[in-house]
Amino acid sequence: MSEEKSSELKPPAGPPAPEPPAGDDPGTQALSEALRSSFFIIQIIMVLLVVMFFGSGFFTVKEQYKAIKLRMGKPVGEGEGVLIEPGAHFAYPRPIDEVTNIPFSLVQQADSTVGWYQSPEDRAKNPALQAPPTQPLDPASTISYMLTADTNIIHLAASATYRITKPITFYFDFADTAQFITNDLNNALLYAASRFTVDDILSKQPAAFRGMVEARMRELVEQQGLGITVERVEPRSSAPGALLSDFNKVTQASTEHDTILSQAEIYRSQKLGSARGQMVARTNTAAADTKRMIGLVGAEQTNFSRLLGDYERNPALVTSLLQAETFKRVWANAQFTSVLPDLTNSSMRFHLGEPLTPLTLSTNEPSP
Amino acid sequence: MKRSPLTIVVALLLIAIFGLMLFVFQVRKSEVAVVTFWDRMELDNTRTNPGPHLQWPWPIERVYKLDSRVHSLEDNLEQLTLPDNTSVMLGTYVGWRIADPAKFFPKFENGSVAEAEKQLVGIVRSAKSEVASGHVFSDFLSTDQSQLKLTQIENAILQSARGKVASSNYDYGIEIRFVQIKNIELPTAVSQTVFDRMKQERNKLASAIKSDADSRSSVIRSDADSAALTLLAEAEARAKEIRGEGQLAMVQSLKVMDQNPAFARFLMDLDMLEELSKDKTTWILDHNTTGLELLQAAKPPGPASNAAVPAHN
Numbered sequence: 174m175s176e177e178k179s180s181e182l183k184p185p186a187g188p189p190a191p192e193p194p195a196g197d198d199p200g201t202q203a204l205s206e207a208l209r210s211s212f213f214i215i216q217i218i219m220v221l222l223v224v225m226f227f228g229s230g231f232f233t234v235k236e237q238y239k240a241i242k243l244r245m246g247k248p249v250g251e252g253e254g255v256l257i258e259p260g261a262h263f264a265y266p267r268p269i270d271e272v273t274n275i276p277f278s279l280v281q282q283a284d285s286t287v288g289w290y291q292s293p294e295d296r297a298k299n300p301a302l303q304a305p306p307t308q309p310l311d312p313a314s315t316i317s318y319m320l321t322a323d324t325n326i327i328h329l330a331a332s333a334t335y336r337i338t339k340p341i342t343f344y345f346d347f348a349d350t351a352q353f354i355t356n357d358l359n360n361a362l363l364y365a366a367s368r369f370t371v372d373d374i375l376s377k378q379p380a381a382f383r384g385m386v387e388a389r390m391r392e393l394v395e396q397q398g399l400g401i402t403v404e405r406v407e408p409r410s411s412a413p414g415a416l417l418s419d420f421n422k423v424t425q426a427s428t429e430h431d432t433i434l435s436q437a438e439i440y441r442s443q444k445l446g447s448a449r450g451q452m453v454a455r456t457n458t459a460a461a462d463t464k465r466m467i468g469l470v471g472a473e474q475t476n477f478s479r480l481l482g483d484y485e486r487n488p489a490l491v492t493s494l495l496q497a498e499t500f501k502r503v504w505a506n507a508q509f510t511s512v513l514p515d516l517t518n519s520s521m522r523f524h525l526g527e528p529l530t531p532l533t534l535s536t537n538e539p540s541p
Numbered sequence: 542m543k544r545s546p547l548t549i550v551v552a553l554l555l556i557a558i559f560g561l562m563l564f565v566f567q568v569r570k571s572e573v574a575v576v577t578f579w580d581r582m583e584l585d586n587t588r589t590n591p592g593p594h595l596q597w598p599w600p601i602e603r604v605y606k607l608d609s610r611v612h613s614l615e616d617n618l619e620q621l622t623l624p625d626n627t628s629v630m631l632g633t634y635v636g637w638r639i640a641d642p643a644k645f646f647p648k649f650e651n652g653s654v655a656e657a658e659k660q661l662v663g664i665v666r667s668a669k670s671e672v673a674s675g676h677v678f679s680d681f682l683s684t685d686q687s688q689l690k691l692t693q694i695e696n697a698i699l700q701s702a703r704g705k706v707a708s709s710n711y712d713y714g715i716e717i718r719f720v721q722i723k724n725i726e727l728p729t730a731v732s733q734t735v736f737d738r739m740k741q742e743r744n745k746l747a748s749a750i751k752s753d754a755d756s757r758s759s760v761i762r763s764d765a766d767s768a769a770l771t772l773l774a775e776a777e778a779r780a781k782e783i784r785g786e787g788q789l790a791m792v793q794s795l796k797v798m799d800q801n802p803a804f805a806r807f808l809m810d811l812d813m814l815e816e817l818s819k820d821k822t823t824w825i826l827d828h829n830t831t832g833l834e835l836l837q838a839a840k841p842p843g844p845a846s847n848a849a850v851p852a853h854n
Contacts, residue, residue: 219551246569247591268567287632287724318732320725322684325739326732345571347636348610356613356634360721367682367691367725371739372746397636397719415736419743426747430754437758441765448769452776459780463787470791473812477798477805484804492807499811500830509823512833 229266234259239277241340244270248341255341275340280404282334283354288319288362289330290414296330305414318413319363325371326416329362331386331408339400350399357397361389362408374410376424383408563598567591573609573639575646576602587642607645607652611638611718614658616665620728627678630726633698635665636718644714657713664711665720668701681725695721 234240240257242249242264249255249270256277264270284293290305305328306316319329335354337343343350365385366374374382387406394403412420484491504510568574570591577586580603588594589609596602614637618630639645642652649656672694680690699720706715727735798805818824826833 216545216547220547223551223554243570243591245593246567246572248570271569317724318726320682320727322682324678324682324735325742326727326735341570346610348571348608348612352613353611353634353636356615356721356723359723360634363722363724364691367689368686370684393721413736413739416739416743419740422747423743423750426750426754430750433754433758434761437761441761441768444762444765444769445772448772448776452772452779455773455776455780456783459783459787463783463790466787467790467794469812470794473805473808474794474797477801477808480808481801481804484801488804495808495811499815503815503818503822504824506818506822507824508821511823511825512830513825513827 226266230264230270231261232264232272233261234274237276237279238274239340241273241275241344242270243273246271248345273344275337275344277337277340280334280336282332283351283358284333285329285331285358285362286355287317287359288328288366290316290318290328290411304417305411319366321366321371321374322368323370326413327366327371327374328411328413329366329374329408330410331358331362331406333358333390333406334404335394335401336404337400338402339398342398342400347399350401353397353399354394354401357390357393357399358406360393361386361406364389365408371412372423375412375420376427379410382410564595565593566596566604567593568606571608571610572606573642575605575607575642575652577605578602582643582647589642605646605652607639607642608654609639609642611636612654612658614661614665615723616662616669618724618726619666619669621670621673623673623676623678625677628728628731629673629678629681630724630728631669631673632723632725633665633669633720634723635661635702635720637661638716638718639714640716641714644712646714648713657715660711660713661706661715661717664705665698665702668698668705668720671701672697691722 232240234257236259238259240262241255242257242262244265245268256275257272262272264272284296286293289296291299317328318326321327333354347353365382368385369378369382373379383406386408387403390406391403394401480491480495566574568588568591572591574588574594575582575586576588576594576596577583578597579601596604614635616633616635618632620628620630622628639652639654639657645657646652675697676690676694679685679688680694683689699717702717702720705711706713706717726732795805828834
């Protein structure tokens, strides 16, 4: 019985159980057999644990990511060799090795946190531009704003997209790189706003403003060595809510300004076009008249030369002939012809509007 | 006593792990470690190189790990009065790191970064006030870029803060890497004044834009009228010139008619008469008109009368 107790107290992971002495009772033999099998199971478990321990070191790096392996806290490799490419890799389990996955080629985004009337969280929830509040601006409130070069108040926000290009710097030199990026974006907005007027930002030079915000952002990131490359900065702006109607008045006036100038330009274009048309018409008419006149004179000259000989021989006859010939044509074309009575010894009065009553030779008017 | 080799290996492994845990600690790349001996700082008690380092087991030596990366610290908006009696609210952010763990650790409980930042906020605030007192409002915001000194102000705050942390009063083993302004705002009362001014400016601007449009439109229209008149005058002159050239050519070609001007005149009169009577002409003739003599009693033939009077309707 005491032997049984001592066997029970043996630790399970201890040395192999001794062979039971021959001739032991069956109970002792059974216990001994049970211990042996238990110890075998423990051995298998231990082997499995060791296998799992080393097997847990396999890891994969996803596409768009790279990884850095720290062995006892120190990066494995030198320079670019520190970065582990996508695929399957092995690392010793912690605390020997530690693997950090880095979204290397993923484009990431940072949002400014000052200058706008909504918090970045609210902005993310409602991406559509909400109207700014009309209440007075209090620096203690969550409604933030910025000041422009002409000391006006404006709401400004910006989003920056960036990629991590120096992962070691990004992860091991800065405690919260994302916070620095956000604040650099805030500073870039402030820097650009201090150089642009409110109208430049809102309507006149938004592209130049965006360019300056982006340039300043890149400059800061470079100066501070954050290990990122800024892809793009997209600012947005809004007039203060309390002055929206006043800003709209200016916008409306600007639109009207453009319309009025556009109408004036149209007027100028039409006026000059018409004048040019008239100019061409007048000169063409003059040229045509001249040409026709010269043609007529030429014909007259030919006619004169042809008839001159006959005329010199018998002027009266030629004159009468020509006159009669002409009269025939003239009267044939006349609308109305009247022949007056002999007025040798009397006077003649015309009564305008009254029909002439004398002898009518002929009329070409159709009969009523 | 027979031992399985596997058991021995496992046992050695466990001993090795236990020994490593007791005698070795690792410093990550982003950390520095401070090792105390019986809780007392000794010379050469910092480990700044990443990798494994030896230690005596606790409680003989105790290892404190400090984050050696650059930390971000933001201060609240603080109202500052500038020399031109303008009040502004200035907020900054600072990038700082533990440069000397041996100096940093004894100053703050367990090397607490939060405690250090409390001190740092005061230093930056003091530097900010000091620098702002030397600048007027137009140094912060101006349409004239030559007047702007925003970057210089940031640098001045940085230098002032660096000077303070380097002085014996604040020798915390901290390095300030950069100071940037995060936002500039105005006190509530001032912002209301700015609103009022902006409102007036907007109204003035709207009126100015309208009157500018009207005046420029008038100029464009009158310029167009004037240019059109000029063009027409030029056209008239050119037409006259063309006609003159034609008349000259005509006169030259009439030289043939000098042989008998009376006959030439007669022919031209006939042409003119025919030309005149082309369109709806009413003729009032007397009986002496050539060709109408037949309408009266027979007379001896004589020169024809030319009493035809054409009249146009």
